[in-house]
Amino acid sequence: MIVSYLRTVVLYSVLIAVIRMMGKRQIGQMEPSEFVVTMLVANLASIPMQEEGIPLFTGLVPILTVLGMELILSFLSMKNMGVRKLLCGKPVILIENGNILQQNLRKTRVTLDELTGHLREKDILDLRSVQFAILETNGNLSVFPYPKDRPASAAEAGIPAKKQFLPVTIISDGKLMEGNLQVAGKDRAWVDRVLKEKHASVSGTWLLTVDKADHILFYRKE
Amino acid sequence: MGRFWFGVGLMILLLALGMYCAQAVTNSHEPIAQLLEQAAMTPQQEDAAQLLKKARQDWDHHWNGMAILSDHGPMDEIDSLFAQAEAYARQGLAEELSALCMRLSQLVRATAENHSPTWWNFL
Incomplete structure (x- = not known):
């Protein structure tokens, strides 16, 4: 039991480090620590489920250890900027004022094809119309076109908008x-x-x- | 904040429980291993059979607790070796009994050692 506890502590930490090193493009939608937890818990649960000779404890101890570490780390990352940066990384600007930051593309290992693909998904064909494109810590790309290329909002168009309420x-x-x-x-x-x-x-x-x-x-x- | 302290509490609880279990396994298995070692060394076949019987009783007593914590495969092997040793004792096969008791002693000790927080288990 103590051995699986210690092993889980180390494996969890190593997996987070590895996922962080793999970069944002491997994650998509999830923060690195969330991805590690999802991956680990699913696998840990399946071992005692399949092997009847292995006690339930050998699966439960690592799962509870992962839960404990996740609760501690998520709190620390909420309270401390340094821990957050270490665990989740920070957003990287890929396009700034219409210019592709090639160094940041190389650093995040996002190819030009992937970048243009993401932009097309957001109905953007002309790279020059993008003022900012930011690769978020969860692997999503946030795109902000220049105001002149953005569809006008109701306020910008001077149209009175109806109030909205939650049904x-x-x-x-x-x-x-x-x-x-x-x-x-x-x-x-x-x-x-x-x-x-x-x-x-x-x-x-x-x-x-x-x-x-x-x-x-x-x-x-x- | 509550979840953080729950996480800290959980980690401390698991660590304490893990250390307790490792110690409990060592405490329960070491006497059994020693009894089996004595049975292997004893020249008198009847004494060896008595020591084996006592070791088997202790092993059975701790069986359920151990089965919660460790792989059942090696435990089943120890069970079958105990049965074999008892058969040797009944038939008066002193040499075979001695060898088997020594083997059992090693296995019981190794089973306990698998739970100890040593660097080789950890790695």
Whole structure:
């Protein structure tokens, strides 16, 4: 048990270091430590699952050790910039004011084809229209075109935009969500009134949502 | 903050539990290994059989706890060697019994040693 504990501590640290060295392009969507945890936990769980002769403990101890280390490291990286930089790295600018920073491309080992591919995914064909392209710590590329090449927002176009509210689900698949009634500031009488208007019952409703502006979305159960 | 302390607590708990288990395994296995060693060295066949019986009882007593912590393969091997040694004792095969007791002693000691936090186990 102590041996698997110590081994997990070392393997976890080594895996994070290796993933960090592999660079952002290997990760995509996840931070290095999250990727390591996902990879490790899945594999650790499968060994005692498949091998009946191996006690459950040999899988549980490393999984709990990984959990403990992850909780400690995530807290330290939240509190300390140095730890965060060490564990997650820092964003790298690949395009600045329309210029591709070739040195940063080499450093992150992102090829020109990959860069242009990412830009095409964001509907950008002309590299010169990009003011900034930043490779984030999770491997995603954030792209900011020049303001003149960006679609105008409602504010920029001077169009008055409607206010948006988060709809709250009141009935889901024939079940009344009592907790959500309070969140939406409604009561059972309001539900009965709405259902009466729609000539429906709770069990006959597939979806009923309402937002702060009292916009109701109703779907009957088929 | 709560999760951080939970993580720290978990790591300390696992470390303490690991150290306790390693010590418990050594404490339970070493006397068995010594009994088997004595059985191997004893010239009197009856004494050897008694020591073997005592070792088997102790081994069975700790079996469940050990099975929670370690691979069942080597434990099954020790079980079958105990059965073989008992058969030798019944048949009065002193030389075979002595050799088998020595082998068992080594195996029991090695099983315990696999759990100790030594650098060779760690690597």
